[in-house]
Amino acid sequence: MTALATREAYRDALVEQLPTDDRFYCLDSDTGLFTGVDFGAAADRYVNLGIAEHNLIGTAAGLAASGMLPYVTTMATFATTRALEAIKVDVAYAGLPVRIAGTHAGLSAGHLGPTHHCLEDLGIVRMLPGFTVVVPASGEQADQAVRQTATLPGPVYLRLGKAGTPALPELDAEPFTVGTIQKLTAGEDLTIFACGPHPVRAAVSAARLLASKGIGVAVHNLHTLRPLDVNALVTAAAPAKAVITVEEHWRLGGLGSLVAETLAEQAPKRVVRIGMPDTFVARVGDQEDLLVRYGISDAHIAETAFDLLDTRILNGGRSHGPDLSRV
Secondary structure (H helix, E strand, O other): OEOOOHHHHHHHHHHHHHHHOOOEEEEEOOOOOOOOOOOHHHHHHEEEOOOOHHHHHHHHHHHHHOOOEEEEEEEHHHHHHHOHHHHHHHHHOOOOOOEEEEEOOEOOOHHHOOOOOEOOHHHHHOOOOOOEEEOOOOHHHHHHHHHHOOOOOOOEEEEOOOOOOEOOHHHHOOOOOOOOOEEOOOOOOEEEEEOOHHHHHHHHHHHHHHHHOOOOEEEEEOOEEEOOOHHHHHHHHOOOOEEEEEEEEEOOOOHHHHHHHHHHHHOOOOEEEEEEOOOOOOOOOOHHHHHHHOOOOHHHHHHHHHHHOOHHHHOOOOOOOOOHHHO
């Protein structure tokens, strides 16, 4: 059964929250996400500014500077590229409590091509001082992310997808808490850090497959990139022979870079990053087709794990590649 999409869960949580506090505002960029929504007594605090991202961020900054708590809803790629200067100068520099919900993140707008793909947002936003950066792995986690970040000081970025994904029981293994790392499976041969609905599902699926081959894999949902739980990350990586990261983002700048940077400083470990290669997507396709095509899949994670556990790789030697018959 397909669960509620993260953007839809965000919408429902926000609509429920608006009447409870007069400081909450919902600023929309004509996304269609709120079409038909009854805001009730909070209707005057829903403002659709149209497709004008700089105005959207500027308005949110003005509201925040006046003591309000604005939520900005727009497509992730337009928020973090087209409106980046406004986010940097008007929001981050001033340390204002603006909440930016970037929808259609990653390849979830695959059918619209590279102009609408968002494979750079985590690298951009996590570099801006003061930001809290959260990537929910399910609708339930998106709901919790909205509620848990509601009154945090400073700006917040929520990375949201377009469509729902099937329920994943492992996501209920530990509570979702912003600022912590969520352990989904246990194992000491490899550690996988993933973020986002599709990468997390792929990582858990790969771990199940590897477990059937006698390989223990600890999968962790690293849903909060800032503030990063450094101690938990280092502890999770410690017993493993190597670390794999999985993300729906270019391999540069996002989750993989964050994990590699942290471990390089704290506890050096071999890290292999699975994400989008250094290229724009050259074809139109739906999200799942593109993810498989570019190796953000359980099969590719399993292949990478087999390759890593070849002692020649771990000792700096060369591999002839994994035996795909084992996958």
